[in-house]
Amino acid sequence: MNAPDAQTLLPVSGHGVFYDGRTAAHHDVTVELAPQTLRMHAEDGSVLAEWPYDALETHSAPQGLLRLGTAGNPVLARLEIKDPRLIAAIDARSTPVDRAERIERRLRGKVIFWTIAATASLLLVAIVGVPLLAAEITPLIPYAIERKLGDTVDAQARAMLDTDHQGAAFKCGNAANQRAGRAAFDKLIAALQAGAALPFPLNVMVVRKKDANAITLPGGHIYVFAGLIDKAQSADELAGVIAHEMGHAAHRDSTRTLVESAGLSFLFGMLLGDFFGGGAVIYTSKTILQTSYSRAVEAAADAYSVMLMRKIGGDPRALGTILTRIAGSTHPGPKILIDHPETPDRVAAIERLAGSGQTRPLLDSADWAALKTICSGA
Amino acid sequence: MNTTHASVPAVPAAAAPVSPAAGAARFLGLADAFWRLLARGAVLLMFTLGIYRFWLTTDIRRFLWSNTEVGGESFEYTGTARELLLGFLMAIAILVPLYVAFFLLALAFGETWSTLGLVAITFLGQYAVYRARRYRLTRTVYRGVRFHQEGSAWRYSICAVYWWGLVALTLGLAYPFAQSHLESFKMRYTFFGNLPGAFEGSGWRLFARGILLWFIAVVPFVIGMIGTIGAIDWDAVRQASATDLSAWLESSGVAGALVIGALTCAWFLLAITILYPIFQAILLRWWVSGLRFGEVAVKSRLRTAQIYGVYARFLAYALLFTLVAAIVAAIGAYAVSRITPYTSDTVRTEVITTALGLAAYVAAALGYSAIYQATVKLGLWRCVIETLDVSNVSILEQVAGAGEAASPIGEGLADALNVGSL
Numbered sequence: 106m107n108a109p110d111a112q113t114l115l116p117v118s119g120h121g122v123f124y125d126g127r128t129a130a131h132h133d134v135t136v137e138l139a140p141q142t143l144r145m146h147a148e149d150g151s152v153l154a155e156w157p158y159d160a161l162e163t164h165s166a167p168q169g170l171l172r173l174g175t176a177g178n179p180v181l182a183r184l185e186i187k188d189p190r191l192i193a194a195i196d197a198r199s200t201p202v203d204r205a206e207r208i209e210r211r212l213r214g215k216v217i218f219w220t221i222a223a224t225a226s227l228l229l230v231a232i233v234g235v236p237l238l239a240a241e242i243t244p245l246i247p248y249a250i251e252r253k254l255g256d257t258v259d260a261q262a263r264a265m266l267d268t269d270h271q272g273a274a275f276k277c278g279n280a281a282n283q284r285a286g287r288a289a290f291d292k293l294i295a296a297l298q299a300g301a302a303l304p305f306p307l308n309v310m311v312v313r314k315k316d317a318n319a320i321t322l323p324g325g326h327i328y329v330f331a332g333l334i335d336k337a338q339s340a341d342e343l344a345g346v347i348a349h350e351m352g353h354a355a356h357r358d359s360t361r362t363l364v365e366s367a368g369l370s371f372l373f374g375m376l377l378g379d380f381f382g383g384g385a386v387i388y389t390s391k392t393i394l395q396t397s398y399s400r401a402v403e404a405a406a407d408a409y410s411v412m413l414m415r416k417i418g419g420d421p422r423a424l425g426t427i428l429t430r431i432a433g434s435t436h437p438g439p440k441i442l443i444d445h446p447e448t449p450d451r452v453a454a455i456e457r458l459a460g461s462g463q464t465r466p467l468l469d470s471a472d473w474a475a476l477k478t479i480c481s482g483a
Numbered sequence: 484m485n486t487t488h489a490s491v492p493a494v495p496a497a498a499a500p501v502s503p504a505a506g507a508a509r510f511l512g513l514a515d516a517f518w519r520l521l522a523r524g525a526v527l528l529m530f531t532l533g534i535y536r537f538w539l540t541t542d543i544r545r546f547l548w549s550n551t552e553v554g555g556e557s558f559e560y561t562g563t564a565r566e567l568l569l570g571f572l573m574a575i576a577i578l579v580p581l582y583v584a585f586f587l588l589a590l591a592f593g594e595t596w597s598t599l600g601l602v603a604i605t606f607l608g609q610y611a612v613y614r615a616r617r618y619r620l621t622r623t624v625y626r627g628v629r630f631h632q633e634g635s636a637w638r639y640s641i642c643a644v645y646w647w648g649l650v651a652l653t654l655g656l657a658y659p660f661a662q663s664h665l666e667s668f669k670m671r672y673t674f675f676g677n678l679p680g681a682f683e684g685s686g687w688r689l690f691a692r693g694i695l696l697w698f699i700a701v702v703p704f705v706i707g708m709i710g711t712i713g714a715i716d717w718d719a720v721r722q723a724s725a726t727d728l729s730a731w732l733e734s735s736g737v738a739g740a741l742v743i744g745a746l747t748c749a750w751f752l753l754a755i756t757i758l759y760p761i762f763q764a765i766l767l768r769w770w771v772s773g774l775r776f777g778e779v780a781v782k783s784r785l786r787t788a789q790i791y792g793v794y795a796r797f798l799a800y801a802l803l804f805t806l807v808a809a810i811v812a813a814i815g816a817y818a819v820s821r822i823t824p825y826t827s828d829t830v831r832t833e834v835i836t837t838a839l840g841l842a843a844y845v846a847a848a849l850g851y852s853a854i855y856q857a858t859v860k861l862g863l864w865r866c867v868i869e870t871l872d873v874s875n876v877s878i879l880e881q882v883a884g885a886g887e888a889a890s891p892i893g894e895g896l897a898d899a900l901n902v903g904s905l
Contacts, residue, residue, distance in 0.1 A: 124627025129676060129882040131556075131626065164624075165545040167511045167557050181884065183559075183627040216538055216564070220531040227532070253590050371579075373532075 119191035121145065123153055126182035136186065138194055143173075145184060154182060158199035171195065173202070231372050239364040243357050248305045251360050255324015258363070262322055266314055277311040277331060277480040286479030289472040293344055296467055300417035301351055309347065311479050317431045319346050321353040323360040331480040337427055340468035340476065345410055345424030352409025358402050407451055411458040419467045421459040425452035508871035510864065511557070512550030518857050520546060525849040529842075536898075537567040543856070548623060551868055554876040561629075562622035562891070567898075570618070570891030574611075574899040577892075608902040609640035613669070614893020620673060621889040626879065631886025634672030636893070642668055655701055659689035666770065675776050676882040684773025692765045700754040707747025714740040760790040767867055778878050784870040793862035800854045808847055815843070 121136040123145050134145040134153060143161070145153045156175050164183070166172035171192045173184040186192055196204045203209060267275040274280070278287035294309050307325040314330040321327050327350045329343075337343040353359060407424065414421040432448040468476065524539035541564040548560035585600030613636040620630040646661035663686035673680035716736045732738040764787040771783035819839060 126627045127884050128880075129626040129628045129884075130880045164559050164561065165549040166559065167550050167552070168513075170557065172559065181561075181624055181627050181629060183624075213538070217527060217535070220527070220534045220538075223534055224531045250590065257590070257594075 115194035115197065116188075116190050117194065119186070119188045121191075122185040124181075124183045124185075125153065126178075126180035134184075136184070136191065138198060143184075143195065143199075154184075156184075158195075159201065161195075161199045161201050163202055171202075171204075176201070227372060231369060235365055235368040235372065239361045239368060242364055243361040246357075246360060246364075251357070252305075252324040254360065254363065255322050255326050258322045258359075259324070259326050262320075262326075262328070266312065266328070275313050277313055282481055283479050285475040286477065286481070289468060289476035290479055292472060293340055293468055293476070294347070296417050297344060297348055297351060297413065300413050301348075301355065303351070303355055307351065307354060313480055319350050321350045321359050323357075323363060325354050327351070327354065333431075334477060334479065336431055338430075339420075339423060340466060340473045341414070341420040341423035341464070342427040343476075344419050344467050345414055345421070346427060348410035348413040349406045349424060351413065352406035353402075355409060356402070356405060358406070404451070404454060407455055408458055411455055415459070415462065417467070418463075418465055420464040422456060425455040425459075428452055428455075507554070508868050508873060509552045510550055510868040511552055512546055512861070512865075514857065514861065517543075517546060517861050518853075521853040521857050525853045529845055529849055537571065538564040540564070540567060544619075547861075547864055551864075553625075553871070553873055554879070556626050559624040560622055561624055561888075562618070566618075566891040567894055570893070570895030571898055572895065573890075573892045574895030577896070578899055604900065606637075606640045606644055607896065608900045609643040610636045611893050611896035611900055612643070612902055613639040614889075615897040616669065616893070617889045618891050618894050621886060625675065626882075628676040628882055628884045629886055629888070630673065630675050631889070632669070632673050634668070639665075639668055654705060655697060656690075659693060660686035662686070662689060662766070662770070663773075666773065670774065674886060675879075677885045678777040678779070678879075678882045681775040682773045683775055684769050689765070689769045692769065693762065696758050696762055696765075700751060700758055703754075704747055704751040707743060707750070711740045711744040711747065714743055760794055761787055763863075764790045767863070771867060771871065778875040780874050782872040782874070783867065784872065785866055786870070789866045789870075790863070793859055793866065796862060797855060797858040800858055801851060804850050804854055808850065812843055815839070 117138045119136055121134050123132040123134040124130070125132070132145075132147060132153060134147060137144040137146060139155075142155045142157050144155045147153050156173070160175045162174045162176045164172040164174055166185070169187065169189070171186045173186070173195075174182060186195070192204065196202050201208075263275065277283055278290065290311060294307075298307060303325070305325055307327060309327040309329065311329045311331060311334065314328075315332045316330050317332040317336040319327065319329045319333055327347065329347060329350075333346060334343060337346075410424050411421040414424070428448050429452055466473075520539075520542050524535065524542070527535040528539065541560075541562060544560045544562065548558040551558045581603070582600075585596060585603070589595075589597040589600065613632075613634075617632040617636070620632045623630045643665055646657070646664055649657040650661050663682070663684055666684065667682045670680040670682035714736045716734070764785055767790075768783045768785050771781055771785070774781045819836065
């Protein structure tokens with residue numbers, strides 16, 4: 106409230122434009138500032154409306170115009186005033202009329218505080234909550250559904266991976282001159298499967314792809330790239346990597362990644378909306394977040410590989426050997442996007458777990474030589 | 484309380500006509516105020532990952548609406564950010580089960596279901612467009628009376644999908660008729676109080692005005708694309724081995740096709756860039772001049788040069804921003820390279836640099852978006868309003884209030900589905 110002496114200098118009546126909310130008719134009115142109410146007199150002197158000061162509400166208007174209504178009134182009656190001195194007089198009498206925008210600024214401050222708080226809590230959910238939730242949900246998914254999911258992902262993965270196109274089939278081991286290789290490969294897989302005794306069937310196959318890598322999809326599909334077989338110098342090295350992938354399958358890691366990915370898509374994509382260029386941001390943040398989850402996951406799969414290789418009498422250290430060889434030969438890309446933890450750390454962990462014990466080669470030299478030809482040209 | 488009548492103005496305009504400039508429209512908004520709004524909005528959008536958008540959108544609408552004056556009376560936007568947030572939450576409540584259902588169906592019965600899901604989302608998107616328009620209209624108040632919209636949003640959605648499908652199939656030739664039909668649909672069900680709206684823009688008229696643009700931009704593109712495909716000897720492509728790349732490129736005609744394709748795309752992009760303002764001017768003039776509310780008719784004097792001016796301003800600001808952003812990014816990159824040690828933890832270094840890069844990207848994207856809104860959006864709004872001629876404004880005196888405030892669910896769906904905006 107202004108000081109009384111200031112208030113006495115302000116007018117107590119003036120001109121306004123009134124719309125009664127029932128029609129769009131324009132009424133020029135004389136606004137009278139009565140002690141408790143604001144009165145609008147028509148030209149003939151009749152009172153068109155009378156609003157208590159504390160029921161007033163301001164509405165959006167261009168600069169220099171005060172647009173008033175009454176709070177909670179379903180009829181859109183409006184009073185518009187242009188005279189700055191009359192506006193000041195009404196402002197002085199009514200609490201809700203807020204020309205200095207003090208109320209507005211306090212409310213907006215609250216909004217900003219809570220939206221930033223909400224963002225922080227959503228980020229926390231994305232970083233901590235989603236992985237925890239995915240880990241809880243994944244074991245509950247029946248294998249039959251995981252299998253179906255796997256078949257869909259399998260079709261997509263094939264389309265994505267089958268880019269070398271050299272006339273030969275993407276999947277190796279079916280041509281006549283690849284039979285011997287296939288037999289040796291199946292023998293190796295049978296030994297690993299017998300040791301692992303997983304509660305669901307696996308589908309391990311060799312595909313024509315130059316990278317030294319292997320991937321596991323949901324539903325027990327394991328792709329061993331031909332490039333990995335080229336790089337491997339013994340059956341145990343290959344078996345170590347396949348055992349690592351079987352570890353992912355046993356832990357249902359790819360299914361969990363899928364669940365995590367769905368959760369993050371939901372959080373970032375839908376809840377936060379897509380402001381300009383949001384798509385790219387979402388993609389990058391998802392990649393970073395998922396990469397950070399997968400470090401622990403890779404270590405667990407390494408441990409599984411060591412356990413399985415020891416169980417079937419193979420060399421658990423061979424995984425470390427081949428990892429070192431592959432890491433030495435590939436270009437160091439942007440490391441944040443490489444899912445596997447730094448190789449020396451991994452190899453050290455594998456050595457620690459492997460212990461010392463007698464090992465014998467999983468395949469004899471003839472079988473190993475045959476296996477090497479599984480992707481030979483048709 | 485003493486009353487002093489000395490300073491009371493002698494009720495000046497009482498005897499004056501409704502407005503000295505009845506029928507004229509003005510835009511009163513100052514660009515400075517809008518820039519401030521957008522700059523603050525961009526910063527808050529960044530720190531709230533977009534949650535602030537409900538408040539920013541409401542602020543923008545309040546600014547645009549209340550500074551638009553027709554016949555001496557300004558519009559009022561009565562929507563609130565709270566309503567938009569609620570609409571968005573309602574949309575989430577509807578869309579999440581829907582997405583989950585289609586995902587599970589696709590999983591159980593195959594890919595057909597995910598295609599069906601996409602179709603359903605397309606229809607839902609157009610439904611949202613219509614409902615969002617309804618929300619905006621019922622939050623638009625002029626002279627104490629609100630606008631409103633009736634009509635079935637599902638019927639609109641079917642019409643819209645049909646017409647946009649036709650536009651795609653005819654390579655844009657059906658566009659004028661799609662616009663005229665859909666705009667008629669919307670305006671037929673639009674009311675200012677009890678005064679019904681209508682749209683009188685004819686599809687053929689727009690067709691006649693735009694056909695030349697279509698010939699310049701689209702026809703060469705289609706011919707070029709056919710030429711590109713025709714230049715390739717498909718048998719040679721299939722037979723060729725990948726051993727000798729240059730020989731293969733020559734013999735199969737792929738080399739020639741690449742050249743034709745590149746030229747076609749270059750022509751198309753150039754034509755679009757140069758002709759787009761002309762297209763927009765034609766469309767805006769046609770659209771505005773077709774709007775009717777009862778006897779109230781509108782005519783647009785919009786000139787094409789004004790639209791070019793708007794885009795020129797955008798380019799100038801965008802260029803300036805790019806320059807400043809590049810300098811800031813360079814200094815930032817240098818500072819980061821000096822601060823973070825390379826040797827110790829490479830992974831941490833890369834997480835930090837990636838995160839900083841991401842932040843820089845978001846800042847740049849929001850910057851361009853703010854520039855676009857302050858130059859193009861505000862510029863077009865101002866041009867369209869200031870070139871309006873409204874006739875028969877006097878009949879507005881007799882309009883009676885009607886219609887209720889509609890639910891914000893359409894806005895929420897449109898937001899969540901990323902369709903249509905202000």
